[in-house]
Amino acid sequence: MTNQQAGGPPLEGAGLTLGYHGEPVVHDAGITLGAGAITALVGPNGSGKSTLLRSLARLHRPDAGAVVLDGHDDALAMTPTAFARRVTLLSQSHPTPSGVRVRDVVGYGRHPYASRWRRTDPDGPATIDWAMDVTGVASMAGRNVDELSGGELQRVWLATCLAQRTGVLLLDEPTTYLDLRYQWELLDLLRDLAEDEGVAIGVVLHDLDHAAAVADHVALLANGRIRAVGTPEEVLTADLLTDAYGIAIAVAEDPVTGKLMTRPVSRHHTRATHPALATA
8 A cells, every 4th residue: 555646756856956065966866766666776975875865855955956746746845744645764874762662663654644633543553563564573562772783773763664654665775784684685575565565665775786686777876976777787787887986896697596796896806716707
């Protein structure tokens, strides 16, 4: 169940120029998040990935350009509650409340559905249960969040976002702090949300292999500009990645999954002893 409406892409940024203190850091960027699809934003540190994602979440007002919902709604003109019922963001960091139980924190995600005049939220309890279950935190429901590890806390915040039950989900480096198992369980969950519920997902990822494995579309940023947008096969090429990251990067097919895998070629690697790197 999503809150998507008919008319156009669930979320689109057009001609976005973004900056800090008058200095532009993202230049004329355009990105579209389609229903039922995952779009990964990749690129080196400082390329503008998180700033672009935050602008789509209305946390960074553009100096130029527009953020549009469903092809016609000006996202920047919407009330906070109306926007929060349609778009949610998992940011990189959160203040950790002290003495608050996991279930109560996940319940924060239901804030768009309550008001001063409407205290009841009939869908809330079941939605909170679902969000905790799919993120693997149901067994922690009664624990205080300030007792959790970084990885556990990251999953709690993801559950809080899912409890919002929006048609657009934005995530900024969501695999941070997660161990190998939960990294891939999270990526599988994103695919489930896209394929089974039609959620439009935009996600910043540092791991190029994660992007290759999970994304339908990839946007490659470097120096504040989108260098390429397309399928993983179109964007995650040795030439494009090598140019963007400033280091030789080889691309090959994973013999197990059939997905692309990337390998940087450092000063201590030699292509002669690494056949998979021969294309770099």
